[in-house]
Amino acid sequence: MLQRTTGERIALRASRAILTTCVLASVLCRFGAAAAQVAEPAMVHDFHDAKHWATVFESPERAKWQKPDEVVSALELKPGQTVADIGAGTGYFTRRFAAAMGPDGEAIGLDIEPAMVEYMKQDAARRHLKNYIARLSKPDAAGLAPHSVDLIFFCDVYHHVPGRIAYLKQLTAALRPGGRIVIIDFHRSAPVGPPAAMRIPRQQAIAEFGQAGYRMVGSKDFLPYQYFLEFVPAGAPVESGSHS
Numbered sequence: 247m248l249q250r251t252t253g254e255r256i257a258l259r260a261s262r263a264i265l266t267t268c269v270l271a272s273v274l275c276r277f278g279a280a281a282a283q284v285a286e287p288a289m290v291h292d293f294h295d296a297k298h299w300a301t302v303f304e305s306p307e308r309a310k311w312q313k314p315d316e317v318v319s320a321l322e323l324k325p326g327q328t329v330a331d332i333g334a335g336t337g338y339f340t341r342r343f344a345a346a347m348g349p350d351g352e353a354i355g356l357d358i359e360p361a362m363v364e365y366m367k368q369d370a371a372r373r374h375l376k377n378y379i380a381r382l383s384k385p386d387a388a389g390l391a392p393h394s395v396d397l398i399f400f401c402d403v404y405h406h407v408p409g410r411i412a413y414l415k416q417l418t419a420a421l422r423p424g425g426r427i428v429i430i431d432f433h434r435s436a437p438v439g440p441p442a443a444m445r446i447p448r449q450q451a452i453a454e455f456g457q458a459g460y461r462m463v464g465s466k467d468f469l470p471y472q473y474f475l476e477f478v479p480a481g482a483p484v485e486s487g488s489h490s
């Protein structure tokens with residue numbers, strides 16, 4: 247067995263303490279840098295198991311409170327329009343948008359999870375919906391071309407997006423004249439959804455859209471567990487009879 251003198255033991259303990267301190271300092275520095283970059287903390291969640299998540303997102307139980315057909319009808323989409331469904335998951339809404347807008351319109355399902363994008367591609371092919379497109383996006387950028395969409399839609403995604411205000415600011419350029427953003431997300435009090443602490447309260451969402459340069463033009467309250475808010479760029483002309 248290795249025998250150490252008292253001096254060697256003290257030196258060994260000191261070097262271990264320094265190593266631990268360096269590792270901790272490095273972790274804290276990285277955490278600090280990440281926290282500085284991401285002003286609005288987001289919930290990181292693993293959605294790579296698309297088949298599992300399909301059983302959750304597509305469940306008949308969800309449809310009872312998610313009311314997908316009522317949501318699509320409340321959006322008042324017009325034939326020929328283009329919708330970007332950010333964080334589209336299994337395409338729960340994307341396929342409905344594609345069907346609602348007809349062959350001249352386009353529904354683009356964007357997701358950061360390759361397995362979800364693949365799931366949507368197969369879903370679109372199975373349903374023979376040529377105007378249902380699935381595309382990979384980045385966590386901090388949707389990658390939409392300038393003036394390419396009439397509606398940007400977020401359902402149960404906003405709380406996952408890091409640096410939300412910067413993200414929203416980027417989206418303005420992608421909107422066509424008259425374009426809008428609709429967000430649906432969970433109330434803190436809802437009995438379903440992500441952990442309550444990760445939910446973004448309605449007032450916070452409104453404040454963040456305001457900081458990103460948007461004006462709220464409508465809200466709907468037919469969903470029992472979620473808010474439904476509609477925004478346009480702050481400089482957009484005020485429309486008479488705008489959505490309520």
Ligand SMILES: C[S@@+](CC[C@H](N)C(=O)[O-])C[C@H]1O[C@@H](n2cnc3c(N)ncnc32)[C@H](O)[C@@H]1O
Binds near residue numbers: 333335336338403
């Ligand atoms: C709770 S699911 C909602 C799916 C779909 N919107 C629905 O209502 O059924 C959240 C989805 O957002 C995706 N996601 C998370 N962060 C994202 C980001 N920054 N940009 C785009 N998609 C994101 C996830 O991969 C996941 O598929």
